Amino acid sequence: MSAAQISLSHICKFFSLGEVEVRALDDLSLEIGRGEFIAIMGSSGSGKSTMMNILGCLDTPTSGSYRFDGIAVETLNRKQLADLRNAKIGFVFQGFNLLPRTTALENVELPLLYDRHRAVADPKARSIEALQRVGLGDRLDHEPNQLSGGQQQRVAIARALVTDPPIILADEPTGNLDSRTTLEIMALFQELNGEGLTLVVVTHEVEVAKYAGRLIELRDGMLLRDEINQQPRNAQADLLELQEEKSDALA
Amino acid sequence: MRWHKLILVALKSIARNKMRSLLTMLGIIIGVASVITMVALGEGSQADIEGQVASLGTNLLMVRPGSVDSGGVSGGAGSRPSLTMDDVARLEKYATQLRWVSAEVRASGQVIAGSNNWSTTIKGVSPNYLSIRNYEMDSGSFFTARDSKTRAKVAVLGKTVADELFPDQDPVGARLRIRNVPFKVIGVMAEKGQSAMGNDQDDIIFAPDNTVLYRLSNGKTIHDISASAISSESMDAAKDELTALLRSEHRLAAAAEDDFVIRDQTEIVAIATSVTGTMTLLLSSIAGVSLLVGGIGIMNIMLVSVTERTREIGLRLAVGARPLDVLAQFLIEAAILSLLGGLIGILSGLSAAWGVGKLLGVSAVVNPTVVMTTVLFTGAVGVFFGFYPARKAANLNPIDALRYE
Numbered sequence: 001m002s003a004a005q006i007s008l009s010h011i012c013k014f015f016s017l018g019e020v021e022v023r024a025l026d027d028l029s030l031e032i033g034r035g036e037f038i039a040i041m042g043s044s045g046s047g048k049s050t051m052m053n054i055l056g057c058l059d060t061p062t063s064g065s066y067r068f069d070g071i072a073v074e075t076l077n078r079k080q081l082a083d084l085r086n087a088k089i090g091f092v093f094q095g096f097n098l099l100p101r102t103t104a105l106e107n108v109e110l111p112l113l114y115d116r117h118r119a120v121a122d123p124k125a126r127s128i129e130a131l132q133r134v135g136l137g138d139r140l141d142h143e144p145n146q147l148s149g150g151q152q153q154r155v156a157i158a159r160a161l162v163t164d165p166p167i168i169l170a171d172e173p174t175g176n177l178d179s180r181t182t183l184e185i186m187a188l189f190q191e192l193n194g195e196g197l198t199l200v201v202v203t204h205e206v207e208v209a210k211y212a213g214r215l216i217e218l219r220d221g222m223l224l225r226d227e228i229n230q231q232p233r234n235a236q237a238d239l240l241e242l243q244e245e246k247s248d249a250l251a
Numbered sequence: 252m253r254w255h256k257l258i259l260v261a262l263k264s265i266a267r268n269k270m271r272s273l274l275t276m277l278g279i280i281i282g283v284a285s286v287i288t289m290v291a292l293g294e295g296s297q298a299d300i301e302g303q304v305a306s307l308g309t310n311l312l313m314v315r316p317g318s319v320d321s322g323g324v325s326g327g328a329g330s331r332p333s334l335t336m337d338d339v340a341r342l343e344k345y346a347t348q349l350r351w352v353s354a355e356v357r358a359s360g361q362v363i364a365g366s367n368n369w370s371t372t373i374k375g376v377s378p379n380y381l382s383i384r385n386y387e388m389d390s391g392s393f394f395t396a397r398d399s400k401t402r403a404k405v406a407v408l409g410k411t412v413a414d415e416l417f418p419d420q421d422p423v424g425a426r427l428r429i430r431n432v433p434f435k436v437i438g439v440m441a442e443k444g445q446s447a448m449g450n451d452q453d454d455i456i457f458a459p460d461n462t463v464l465y466r467l468s469n470g471k472t473i474h475d476i477s478a479s480a481i482s483s484e485s486m487d488a489a490k491d492e493l494t495a496l497l498r499s500e501h502r503l504a505a506a507a508e509d510d511f512v513i514r515d516q517t518e519i520v521a522i523a524t525s526v527t528g529t530m531t532l533l534l535s536s537i538a539g540v541s542l543l544v545g546g547i548g549i550m551n552i553m554l555v556s557v558t559e560r561t562r563e564i565g566l567r568l569a570v571g572a573r574p575l576d577v578l579a580q581f582l583i584e585a586a587i588l589s590l591l592g593g594l595i596g597i598l599s600g601l602s603a604a605w606g607v608g609k610l611l612g613v614s615a616v617v618n619p620t621v622v623m624t625t626v627l628f629t630g631a632v633g634v635f636f637g638f639y640p641a642r643k644a645a646n647l648n649p650i651d652a653l654r655y656e
Binding site for chain 1 (some may be wrong): 267289350473538562563566569571572576649650653
């Protein structure tokens with residue numbers, strides 16, 4: 001494992017709901033290295049969404065420090081957070097969050113629209129490349145309602161990849177997908193991870209977590225479990241197996 | 252973020268909701284269209300009024316003799332017989348700010364033609380009097396400078412006189428006697444109708460100035476001098492020049508008062524201007540109110556749009572849009588809506604002005620300044636009323652926005 005890319009130390013996040021104070025994250029410390037594939041699990045209310053928001057620089061902690069590539073995230077303002085998200089983080093959401101009535105290509109181009117620092121010469125070519133990488137090179141001009149759930153999520157992954165970020169955060173990426181498509185997405189994730197990309201996937205499905213290299217489980221805003229998955233399953237192999245089973249059943 | 256991309260995004264979003272965008276713009280469209288229509292028609296009628304004022308005489312200046320002051324008793328305007336044909340000659344020779352100068356000598360008396368007779372006014376004028384007063388001929392011709400020089404006994408009849416003296420025949424070429432002096436009729440004036448004061452302007456006979464002066468009047472003094480300034484802007488300069496030339500002709504000492512009075516149409520122009528001013532104020536307030544209403548319509552729809560697109564905004568913020576980018580996006584969208592409405596309004600306003608003008612016989616004048624101002628103003632309205640919704644969008648929390656259902 002390489003040097004820590006993300007380091008959370010003593011992170012607390014409190015929300016006040018009227019009189020009651022909710023401790024969404026309670027003194028959480030964690031390090032994530034470059035190239036890891038992490039699954040964050042936990043029941044609802046365990047603080048995994050809050051952790052995801054903080055990891056994704058969408059939210060700042062109440063206390064504690066968060067270093068992303070050496071940058072002290074808690075000191076950044078909204079503008080700087082936006083630039084950091086644009087340059088360093090790719091997001092994949094449960095609900096895909098594609099713009100309706102907008103082609104796959106335009107959806108993927110969206111983050112490049114806000115890229116101020118790298119000045120990508122040809123955003124379109126770059127977006128086509130990203131779509132080809134997720135296997136949708138022939139669906140450039142399709143709008144979300146013309147695509148299946150799995151294809152929509154692939155567009156979303158292409159959108160996350162287009163800025164070439166070092167890390168991708170996925171929040172329940174397979175929550176809305178059937179088991180076969182789930183396997184496809186996980187296979188894609190494993191492939192990207194194999195290319196050196198850091199992946200953090202929040203999920204409540206144990207099946208999905210099995211493909212990750214490291215499992216983190218939260219409860220009541222605290223670390224319950226943090227262990228290396230010695231033998232992560234291979235999604236590509238499982239996918240082939242699933243196909244064979246299916247053809248056997250048909251036969 | 253690149254500006255043309257922002258504009259493209261805004262245009263796309265407008266195109267996505269064509270019907271709603273059109274309804275949103277309707278307030279602005281109607282407001283702008285009515286303003287453009289009314290301004291065009293207003294300026295058209297103003298031009299018509301100015302034309303009518305001009306028909307009284309082109310940049311007319313009237314010189315009358317001053318008053319006699321003997322032993323503290325003032326004789327009133329015109330009582331001092333100070334104007335002569337020499338004044339007219341001097342003005343014609345030296346004036347640079349005057350286009351035309353004409354003497355006016357009045358006489359009255361009985362006119363006899365055959366078995367008909369009529370008592371009327373005889374006005375001795377210079378040949379260019381027609382141009383000064385914008386008079387037109389009905390038939391025949393007006394007299395010439397040569398007629399004036401030779402004191403020719405020729406007359407041009409007003410319509411009323413012509414009808415009274417020659418009910419059944421063409422007066423041109425006929426003969427008549429004015430106070431027993433025989434004249435030949437060479438033309439008839441076009442009908443002028445009544446003046447604003449109720450005088451019959453057609454009950455008149457025109458004859459050359461020298462003819463009237465020497466054959467029907469005292470042979471020395473004239474009653475008025477009419478003159479035309481070269482342009483409406485040079486009225487003041489023309490007045491000054493007139494004063495200076497007449498003073499030197501009359502050899503007045505520096506301390507002496509003018510022995511003549513110059514009058515112009517300033518009063519009429521002032522009334523027309525004040526009417527126009529009131530019109531402009533009225534139109535501006537209508538414009539203000541309608542654009543205000545249109546702007547509120549835009550704000551309303553933009554607020555709806557921001558709520559509707561909360562998830563989109565959340566996504567944009569998540570993938571790296573700065574709050575300012577989102578603000579700009581919605582501001583531009585509002586401005587485009589407003590500007591587009593303004594443009595459609597201008598086009599429909601212009602065609603409406605043209606149509607109504609045709610219908611009512613009023614000329615419609617399109618003022619480019621008004622059109623430009625309207626365009627700028629509608630853009631400003633869009634930005635102003637778009638600001639609140641846009642700020643609301645920019646201040647959204649990306650986490651809440653992404654989860655918004």
